[in-house]
Amino acid sequence: MDSFTFTLPTGPATVLFHGGISVPALPASGGIYVADRNTEPLLRAASGFSPAAPLVVLEPGEAHKNLKSVERVLEAALGSGLARDSLFVGVGGGVVCDMTAFAASLYMRGAPVDLVPTTLLAMADAAIGGKTGVDFGSYKNCVGSFHPARQIHVAVASLRTLPEVEYRSGLAEVLKTALLYAPKLYQIMSERRDEILERDEALLLEVIKRCVQAKARVVERDFREAGERMFLNLGHTFGHALETVAGLGTVTHGDAVAWGIARALALGERLGVTDPAYRAEVVPVIASYGWSVDPVHPALAGQADVAARLLEAMKNDKKKRAGRVRFVLQREINSTVVQEVEDADVIKVLG
Ligand SMILES: NC(=O)c1ccc[n+]([C@@H]2O[C@H](COP(=O)([O-])OP(=O)(O)OC[C@H]3O[C@@H](n4cnc5c(N)ncnc54)[C@H](O)[C@@H]3O)[C@@H](O)[C@H]2O)c1
Known part of the structure:
Protein backbone atom coordinates (compact mmCIF):
# COMPACT_ATOMS: atom_id res chain seq x y z
CA MET A 1 0.00 0.00 0.00
CA ASP A 2 1.11 3.45 -0.90
CA SER A 3 0.32 6.68 0.89
CA PHE A 4 0.71 10.42 0.55
CA THR A 5 0.48 12.99 3.35
CA PHE A 6 -0.17 16.70 3.02
CA THR A 7 -0.54 19.42 5.61
CA LEU A 8 -3.52 21.67 6.16
CA PRO A 9 -4.02 24.36 8.83
CA THR A 10 -6.11 21.78 10.69
CA GLY A 11 -3.32 19.19 10.69
CA PRO A 12 -1.98 16.47 8.41
CA ALA A 13 -4.17 14.50 6.01
CA THR A 14 -3.11 11.18 4.53
CA VAL A 15 -4.33 9.54 1.34
CA LEU A 16 -3.91 5.76 1.42
CA PHE A 17 -4.05 3.77 -1.82
CA HIS A 18 -5.38 0.24 -1.30
CA GLY A 19 -5.57 -2.69 -3.71
CA GLY A 20 -9.10 -3.60 -2.61
CA ILE A 21 -11.74 -1.49 -0.94
CA SER A 22 -10.91 -0.97 2.69
CA VAL A 23 -12.37 1.09 5.53
CA PRO A 24 -10.43 2.42 8.52
CA ALA A 25 -10.57 0.65 11.88
CA LEU A 26 -12.96 2.37 14.29
CA PRO A 27 -11.48 3.74 17.52
CA ALA A 28 -12.39 2.46 20.98
CA SER A 29 -14.93 5.31 21.23
CA GLY A 30 -16.70 3.86 18.19
CA GLY A 31 -17.79 5.34 14.93
CA ILE A 32 -20.49 5.58 12.31
CA TYR A 33 -20.55 4.65 8.66
CA VAL A 34 -22.40 6.67 6.04
CA ALA A 35 -23.07 5.32 2.56
CA ASP A 36 -25.80 5.61 -0.04
CA ARG A 37 -27.91 2.83 -1.49
CA ASN A 38 -25.41 2.27 -4.33
CA THR A 39 -22.29 2.26 -2.19
CA GLU A 40 -23.64 0.23 0.74
CA PRO A 41 -22.63 -3.09 -0.94
CA LEU A 42 -19.07 -1.76 -1.37
CA LEU A 43 -18.95 -0.82 2.31
CA ARG A 44 -20.29 -4.18 3.47
CA ALA A 45 -17.69 -5.99 1.35
CA ALA A 46 -14.82 -3.74 2.46
CA SER A 47 -12.00 -5.09 4.53
CA GLY A 48 -12.11 -3.65 8.04
CA PHE A 49 -15.91 -3.21 8.04
CA SER A 50 -17.49 -3.63 11.52
CA PRO A 51 -21.08 -4.88 11.11
CA ALA A 52 -21.87 -3.92 14.71
CA ALA A 53 -21.22 -0.20 14.17
CA PRO A 54 -24.09 2.13 13.23
CA LEU A 55 -24.64 2.65 9.52
CA VAL A 56 -26.75 5.29 7.78
CA VAL A 57 -27.70 4.51 4.20
CA LEU A 58 -28.81 7.65 2.37
CA GLU A 59 -30.75 7.93 -0.85
CA PRO A 60 -28.24 8.50 -3.67
CA GLY A 61 -27.77 11.64 -5.67
CA GLU A 62 -27.57 15.40 -5.52
CA ALA A 63 -31.31 15.64 -4.81
CA HIS A 64 -30.61 14.23 -1.35
CA LYS A 65 -27.66 16.46 -0.57
CA ASN A 66 -29.53 18.42 2.06
CA LEU A 67 -29.83 19.13 5.76
CA LYS A 68 -32.41 16.35 6.16
CA SER A 69 -29.79 13.76 5.22
CA VAL A 70 -27.21 15.34 7.53
CA GLU A 71 -29.78 15.29 10.31
CA ARG A 72 -30.26 11.54 9.81
CA VAL A 73 -26.54 11.03 10.30
CA LEU A 74 -26.46 13.22 13.41
CA GLU A 75 -29.50 11.47 14.89
CA ALA A 76 -27.91 8.06 14.37
CA ALA A 77 -24.63 9.25 15.90
CA LEU A 78 -26.39 10.64 18.98
CA GLY A 79 -28.69 7.65 19.20
CA SER A 80 -25.64 5.37 19.27
CA GLY A 81 -24.04 7.41 22.02
CA LEU A 82 -21.00 8.39 19.97
CA ALA A 83 -18.45 10.68 21.59
CA ARG A 84 -16.62 13.68 20.24
CA ASP A 85 -13.65 11.51 19.33
CA SER A 86 -15.73 8.83 17.58
CA LEU A 87 -14.99 8.46 13.89
CA PHE A 88 -17.34 9.35 11.02
CA VAL A 89 -16.61 7.29 7.91
CA GLY A 90 -18.17 8.32 4.57
CA VAL A 91 -18.17 5.71 1.79
CA GLY A 92 -19.39 7.02 -1.53
CA GLY A 93 -19.17 9.73 -4.15
CA GLY A 94 -18.80 13.45 -3.60
CA VAL A 95 -22.32 13.72 -2.22
CA VAL A 96 -21.76 11.21 0.60
CA CYS A 97 -18.24 12.53 1.28
CA ASP A 98 -19.38 16.17 1.50
CA MET A 99 -22.30 15.32 3.79
CA THR A 100 -20.45 12.91 6.08
CA ALA A 101 -17.68 15.44 6.62
CA PHE A 102 -20.28 18.17 7.21
CA ALA A 103 -22.10 16.04 9.78
CA ALA A 104 -18.77 15.28 11.49
CA SER A 105 -17.92 18.98 11.62
CA LEU A 106 -21.21 19.66 13.44
CA TYR A 107 -21.22 16.69 15.82
CA MET A 108 -20.15 17.90 19.29
CA ARG A 109 -18.52 20.86 17.48
CA GLY A 110 -16.27 18.65 15.43
CA ALA A 111 -15.64 14.90 15.35
CA PRO A 112 -12.97 13.27 13.17
CA VAL A 113 -13.90 12.06 9.70
CA ASP A 114 -12.28 9.61 7.29
CA LEU A 115 -13.45 9.30 3.70
CA VAL A 116 -13.60 6.34 1.35
CA PRO A 117 -14.35 7.91 -2.05
CA THR A 118 -15.93 5.55 -4.59
CA THR A 119 -16.31 7.77 -7.67
CA LEU A 120 -13.52 9.09 -9.82
CA LEU A 121 -14.62 12.63 -9.00
CA ALA A 122 -14.52 12.03 -5.27
CA MET A 123 -11.12 10.30 -5.39
CA ALA A 124 -9.52 12.94 -7.57
CA ASP A 125 -11.22 15.99 -6.14
CA ALA A 126 -14.12 16.06 -3.66
CA ALA A 127 -12.59 14.00 -0.85
CA ILE A 128 -9.41 16.11 -0.84
CA GLY A 129 -9.29 19.51 0.77
CA GLY A 130 -11.91 19.74 3.46
CA LYS A 131 -14.80 21.56 1.79
CA THR A 132 -17.99 20.06 3.17
CA GLY A 133 -21.63 20.97 2.79
CA VAL A 134 -25.08 20.58 1.40
CA ASP A 135 -27.31 22.29 -1.11
CA PHE A 136 -29.80 24.73 0.39
CA GLY A 137 -32.77 26.41 -1.28
CA SER A 138 -31.81 26.53 -4.93
CA TYR A 139 -28.10 27.01 -4.20
CA LYS A 140 -25.49 24.29 -4.49
CA ASN A 141 -23.14 23.79 -1.56
CA CYS A 142 -24.05 27.09 0.05
CA VAL A 143 -24.29 25.70 3.59
CA GLY A 144 -21.17 23.98 4.83
CA SER A 145 -17.84 24.13 6.59
CA PHE A 146 -14.14 23.43 6.20
CA HIS A 147 -13.49 20.11 7.92
CA PRO A 148 -10.86 17.91 6.24
CA ALA A 149 -10.72 14.16 6.47
CA ARG A 150 -7.86 12.82 8.54
CA GLN A 151 -7.46 9.88 6.18
CA ILE A 152 -8.76 9.28 2.66
CA HIS A 153 -8.83 5.62 1.63
CA VAL A 154 -8.70 5.13 -2.14
CA ALA A 155 -9.23 1.81 -3.94
CA VAL A 156 -9.32 2.08 -7.73
CA ALA A 157 -11.04 -1.32 -7.79
CA SER A 158 -14.19 0.31 -6.37
CA LEU A 159 -14.62 2.14 -9.69
CA ARG A 160 -15.51 -1.14 -11.45
CA THR A 161 -19.20 -0.75 -10.59
CA LEU A 162 -19.37 2.99 -11.29
CA PRO A 163 -21.83 3.78 -14.11
CA GLU A 164 -20.22 5.06 -17.31
CA VAL A 165 -21.92 8.43 -17.11
N1 LIG B 1 -15.83 19.07 -1.49
C1 LIG B 1 -15.29 19.37 -2.64
O1 LIG B 1 -14.20 19.97 -2.71
C2 LIG B 1 -15.99 18.97 -3.90
C3 LIG B 1 -15.32 19.05 -5.13
C4 LIG B 1 -16.00 18.62 -6.28
C5 LIG B 1 -17.30 18.15 -6.18
N2 LIG B 1 -17.92 18.11 -4.98
C6 LIG B 1 -19.29 17.61 -4.85
O2 LIG B 1 -19.31 16.26 -5.28
C7 LIG B 1 -20.65 15.95 -5.68
C8 LIG B 1 -20.60 15.08 -6.92
O3 LIG B 1 -19.93 13.90 -6.60
P1 LIG B 1 -20.04 12.60 -7.51
O4 LIG B 1 -19.90 12.99 -8.92
O5 LIG B 1 -19.14 11.62 -6.92
O6 LIG B 1 -21.58 12.22 -7.37
P2 LIG B 1 -22.39 11.25 -6.38
O7 LIG B 1 -21.80 11.23 -5.04
O8 LIG B 1 -23.83 11.64 -6.52
O9 LIG B 1 -22.19 9.81 -7.05
C9 LIG B 1 -22.70 9.58 -8.32
C10 LIG B 1 -23.59 8.32 -8.36
O10 LIG B 1 -22.76 7.18 -8.38
C11 LIG B 1 -23.14 6.27 -7.34
N3 LIG B 1 -21.91 5.60 -6.95
C12 LIG B 1 -20.88 6.11 -6.25
N4 LIG B 1 -19.86 5.25 -6.23
C13 LIG B 1 -20.25 4.15 -6.90
C14 LIG B 1 -19.63 2.93 -7.24
N5 LIG B 1 -18.34 2.70 -6.93
N6 LIG B 1 -20.33 2.02 -7.93
C15 LIG B 1 -21.62 2.28 -8.31
N7 LIG B 1 -22.26 3.44 -8.05
C16 LIG B 1 -21.58 4.36 -7.36
C17 LIG B 1 -23.77 7.15 -6.29
O11 LIG B 1 -24.65 6.42 -5.47
C18 LIG B 1 -24.51 8.15 -7.16
O12 LIG B 1 -25.72 7.62 -7.60
C19 LIG B 1 -21.37 17.26 -5.89
O13 LIG B 1 -22.36 17.41 -4.88
C20 LIG B 1 -20.28 18.30 -5.74
O14 LIG B 1 -20.75 19.49 -5.15
C21 LIG B 1 -17.28 18.48 -3.84
Missing part, protein backbone atom coordinates in the same frame (compact mmCIF):
# COMPACT_ATOMS: atom_id res chain seq x y z
CA GLU A 166 -20.47 9.03 -13.63
CA TYR A 167 -17.04 7.86 -14.69
CA ARG A 168 -16.97 10.25 -17.64
CA SER A 169 -18.18 13.07 -15.43
CA GLY A 170 -15.17 12.52 -13.17
CA LEU A 171 -12.83 12.46 -16.14
CA ALA A 172 -13.76 16.04 -17.02
CA GLU A 173 -12.51 17.15 -13.59
CA VAL A 174 -9.33 15.15 -14.15
CA LEU A 175 -8.79 17.02 -17.41
CA LYS A 176 -9.35 20.30 -15.56
CA THR A 177 -6.73 19.40 -12.94
CA ALA A 178 -4.31 18.37 -15.69
CA LEU A 179 -4.64 21.68 -17.52
CA LEU A 180 -4.33 23.71 -14.33
CA TYR A 181 -1.41 21.95 -12.71
CA ALA A 182 -0.19 18.73 -14.25
CA PRO A 183 1.34 18.68 -17.76
CA LYS A 184 2.33 15.02 -17.38
CA LEU A 185 -1.26 14.13 -16.51
CA TYR A 186 -2.44 16.04 -19.57
CA GLN A 187 0.01 14.08 -21.69
CA ILE A 188 -1.43 10.83 -20.32
CA MET A 189 -4.97 12.00 -21.09
CA SER A 190 -4.06 13.01 -24.62
CA GLU A 191 -1.99 9.92 -25.47
CA ARG A 192 -3.70 7.10 -23.57
CA ARG A 193 -7.38 7.84 -24.02
CA ASP A 194 -8.44 4.29 -24.84
CA GLU A 195 -6.84 2.79 -21.74
CA ILE A 196 -8.39 5.54 -19.64
CA LEU A 197 -11.85 4.93 -21.10
CA GLU A 198 -11.39 1.19 -20.54
CA ARG A 199 -10.54 1.96 -16.88
CA ASP A 200 -7.13 0.33 -16.97
CA GLU A 201 -6.56 0.15 -13.21
CA ALA A 202 -2.80 0.62 -13.18
CA LEU A 203 -3.12 3.72 -15.32
CA LEU A 204 -6.07 5.01 -13.30
CA LEU A 205 -4.05 4.69 -10.12
CA GLU A 206 -1.38 6.90 -11.66
CA VAL A 207 -3.99 9.38 -12.90
CA ILE A 208 -5.65 9.60 -9.47
CA LYS A 209 -2.35 9.97 -7.64
CA ARG A 210 -1.39 12.87 -9.88
CA CYS A 211 -4.78 14.52 -9.30
CA VAL A 212 -4.60 14.02 -5.54
CA GLN A 213 -1.14 15.55 -5.38
CA ALA A 214 -2.14 18.54 -7.49
CA LYS A 215 -5.31 19.18 -5.49
CA ALA A 216 -3.49 18.70 -2.17
CA ARG A 217 -0.86 21.29 -3.14
CA VAL A 218 -3.56 23.83 -4.03
CA VAL A 219 -5.42 23.42 -0.76
CA GLU A 220 -2.18 23.53 1.21
CA ARG A 221 -1.50 26.93 -0.35
CA ASP A 222 -5.09 28.26 -0.18
CA PHE A 223 -7.17 26.26 2.27
CA ARG A 224 -10.01 28.75 2.63
CA GLU A 225 -10.40 29.56 -1.06
CA ALA A 226 -9.21 33.14 -0.71
CA GLY A 227 -7.30 33.05 -3.98
CA GLU A 228 -5.75 30.30 -6.03
CA ARG A 229 -8.28 27.63 -5.08
CA MET A 230 -10.66 29.55 -7.31
CA PHE A 231 -8.70 28.22 -10.29
CA LEU A 232 -10.45 24.92 -9.67
CA ASN A 233 -13.52 26.57 -11.16
CA LEU A 234 -11.95 26.41 -14.65
CA GLY A 235 -14.78 25.60 -17.07
CA HIS A 236 -17.37 25.82 -14.29
CA THR A 237 -18.80 29.29 -14.97
CA PHE A 238 -19.77 28.27 -18.49
CA GLY A 239 -20.55 24.73 -17.33
CA HIS A 240 -22.94 25.68 -14.52
CA ALA A 241 -24.72 28.09 -16.84
CA LEU A 242 -25.18 25.31 -19.39
CA GLU A 243 -26.52 22.93 -16.71
CA THR A 244 -29.01 25.60 -15.62
CA VAL A 245 -30.16 26.69 -19.07
CA ALA A 246 -30.43 23.15 -20.45
CA GLY A 247 -32.44 22.17 -17.36
CA LEU A 248 -30.74 20.53 -14.36
CA GLY A 249 -29.94 16.89 -15.10
CA THR A 250 -30.10 17.28 -18.91
CA VAL A 251 -26.33 17.66 -19.36
CA THR A 252 -24.06 15.89 -16.88
CA HIS A 253 -21.79 18.05 -14.74
CA GLY A 254 -18.69 16.61 -16.41
CA ASP A 255 -19.97 17.16 -19.93
CA ALA A 256 -20.83 20.72 -18.96
CA VAL A 257 -17.40 21.35 -17.41
CA ALA A 258 -15.56 19.93 -20.43
CA TRP A 259 -17.60 22.13 -22.77
CA GLY A 260 -16.98 25.03 -20.38
CA ILE A 261 -13.22 24.49 -20.56
CA ALA A 262 -13.38 24.71 -24.37
CA ARG A 263 -15.41 27.94 -24.06
CA ALA A 264 -12.96 29.38 -21.52
CA LEU A 265 -10.12 28.69 -23.95
CA ALA A 266 -12.06 30.44 -26.73
CA LEU A 267 -12.77 33.39 -24.46
CA GLY A 268 -9.14 33.58 -23.35
CA GLU A 269 -7.93 33.56 -26.94
CA ARG A 270 -10.41 36.27 -27.86
CA LEU A 271 -9.10 38.45 -25.03
CA GLY A 272 -5.47 37.84 -25.96
CA VAL A 273 -4.84 35.84 -22.77
CA THR A 274 -4.74 32.29 -24.14
CA ASP A 275 -2.00 31.25 -26.53
CA PRO A 276 -3.82 30.20 -29.75
CA ALA A 277 -1.45 27.25 -30.13
CA TYR A 278 -2.45 26.01 -26.66
CA ARG A 279 -6.13 26.16 -27.50
CA ALA A 280 -5.50 24.44 -30.84
CA GLU A 281 -3.70 21.65 -28.99
CA VAL A 282 -6.28 21.11 -26.22
CA VAL A 283 -9.62 21.42 -28.03
CA PRO A 284 -9.18 18.26 -30.16
CA VAL A 285 -8.23 16.31 -27.02
CA ILE A 286 -11.47 17.45 -25.34
CA ALA A 287 -13.39 16.44 -28.46
CA SER A 288 -11.64 13.05 -28.57
CA TYR A 289 -13.36 12.11 -25.31
CA GLY A 290 -16.72 12.77 -26.94
CA TRP A 291 -17.31 16.10 -25.20
CA SER A 292 -18.80 18.95 -27.19
CA VAL A 293 -16.51 21.81 -28.13
CA ASP A 294 -19.11 23.60 -30.24
CA PRO A 295 -19.90 27.23 -29.34
CA VAL A 296 -23.54 26.16 -29.02
CA HIS A 297 -23.77 22.96 -26.98
CA PRO A 298 -25.89 20.28 -28.75
CA ALA A 299 -28.34 20.31 -25.81
CA LEU A 300 -29.23 23.92 -26.73
CA ALA A 301 -28.97 23.68 -30.53
CA GLY A 302 -31.82 25.36 -32.35
CA GLN A 303 -33.06 27.22 -29.26
CA ALA A 304 -33.58 30.99 -29.25
CA ASP A 305 -31.32 33.51 -27.45
CA VAL A 306 -28.93 30.84 -26.19
CA ALA A 307 -25.99 33.18 -25.56
CA ALA A 308 -28.10 35.76 -23.69
CA ARG A 309 -29.71 33.07 -21.54
CA LEU A 310 -26.33 31.56 -20.66
CA LEU A 311 -24.97 34.98 -19.73
CA GLU A 312 -28.01 35.62 -17.54
CA ALA A 313 -27.45 32.30 -15.76
CA MET A 314 -23.80 33.21 -15.14
CA LYS A 315 -24.84 36.53 -13.63
CA ASN A 316 -27.16 34.76 -11.23
CA ASP A 317 -24.35 32.46 -10.14
CA LYS A 318 -23.12 33.20 -6.63
CA LYS A 319 -19.60 33.90 -7.85
CA LYS A 320 -20.50 37.14 -9.62
CA ARG A 321 -19.12 40.40 -8.34
CA ALA A 322 -20.62 43.82 -9.11
CA GLY A 323 -22.56 42.47 -12.05
CA ARG A 324 -19.57 41.43 -14.14
CA VAL A 325 -18.72 37.77 -14.31
CA ARG A 326 -15.25 36.56 -13.30
CA PHE A 327 -13.69 33.83 -15.40
CA VAL A 328 -10.85 31.44 -14.86
CA LEU A 329 -8.72 31.72 -18.02
CA GLN A 330 -5.48 30.08 -19.05
CA ARG A 331 -2.48 31.48 -20.85
CA GLU A 332 -1.27 27.95 -21.38
CA ILE A 333 -0.99 24.73 -19.39
CA ASN A 334 -0.08 25.39 -15.75
CA SER A 335 -0.57 29.16 -16.16
CA THR A 336 -3.94 30.47 -15.03
CA VAL A 337 -5.57 33.83 -14.24
CA VAL A 338 -8.93 35.00 -12.94
CA GLN A 339 -10.43 38.09 -14.52
CA GLU A 340 -13.65 39.97 -15.06
CA VAL A 341 -14.86 39.98 -18.63
CA GLU A 342 -17.21 42.31 -20.53
CA ASP A 343 -20.57 40.78 -21.44
CA ALA A 344 -19.98 41.40 -25.15
CA ASP A 345 -16.88 39.21 -25.15
CA VAL A 346 -18.70 36.38 -23.40
CA ILE A 347 -21.57 36.55 -25.88
CA LYS A 348 -19.11 36.35 -28.79
CA VAL A 349 -17.84 32.90 -27.78
CA LEU A 350 -21.30 31.43 -27.31
CA GLY A 351 -22.43 31.18 -30.91
